[in-house]
Amino acid sequence: MPAHTESPTGTLTLQTISMPADTNPFGDIFGGWVMAQMDIAGAIHANEVAKGRVTTVAVGSMSFIRPVPVGAIISCYTSTRRIGNTSIRVWVEVWIKDFLTQKISLVTEGEYIYVALDEQGHKRPVRLGNG
Ligand SMILES: CC(C)(COP(=O)(O)OP(=O)(O)OC[C@H]1O[C@@H](n2cnc3c(N)ncnc32)[C@H](O)[C@@H]1OP(=O)(O)O)[C@@H](O)C(=O)NCCC(=O)NCCS
Numbered sequence: 001m002p003a004h005t006e007s008p009t010g011t012l013t014l015q016t017i018s019m020p021a022d023t024n025p026f027g028d029i030f031g032g033w034v035m036a037q038m039d040i041a042g043a044i045h046a047n048e049v050a051k052g053r054v055t056t057v058a059v060g061s062m063s064f065i066r067p068v069p070v071g072a073i074i075s076c077y078t079s080t081r082r083i084g085n086t087s088i089r090v091w092v093e094v095w096i097k098d099f100l101t102q103k104i105s106l107v108t109e110g111e112y113i114y115v116a117l118d119e120q121g122h123k124r125p126v127r128l129g130n131g
Contacts (some may be wrong), residue, residue: 010079014041029068041076042112050116060111
């Protein structure tokens with residue numbers, strides 16, 4: 001796992017804003033919602049690597065470092081960790097930006113693993129491209 005850095009690792013793949021509907025009973029953003037954004041970002045990244053359909057096969061190490069407030073700008077950064085035969089390991093970092101100070105901070109990071117699929121939905125070698 002990369003050491004926590006002062007700046008994001010990887011490519012900005014997805015941005016959104018945390019909304020009141022996504023909170024837990026204590027008013028912070030629900031971890032499952034954050035994981036869903038990370039999975040979407042990781043899938044976009046893996047789709048570009050595989051040049052075709054992918055599916056999530058596993059989630060590796062996950063760290064929830066800081067709570068996410070409502071109304072934060074959420075940025076998911078992705079980078080390829082390893083390309084296997086049919087799988088792609090994607091490192092996903094979630095950073096939030098404070099509206100007032102513009103300061104960014106790392107809130108969550110984790111590894112998402114995808115498998116490349118052909119048009120019939122069967123696993124296929126990543127490097128073959130679509131189908
Ligand atoms: C993804 C899927 C097609 C893989 O089929 P499979 O026959 O189980 O595949 P394998 O066991 O050969 O694994 C395929 C690759 O994934 C990797 N993999 C599988 N399970 C893994 C795990 N738990 N952790 C890390 N890697 C894993 C394997 O190492 C292999 O990588 P490689 O080809 O690069 O060496 C099948 O498991 C599936 O359809 N799962 C459901 C996916 C899904 O619905 N995702 C959305 C969840 S809501």
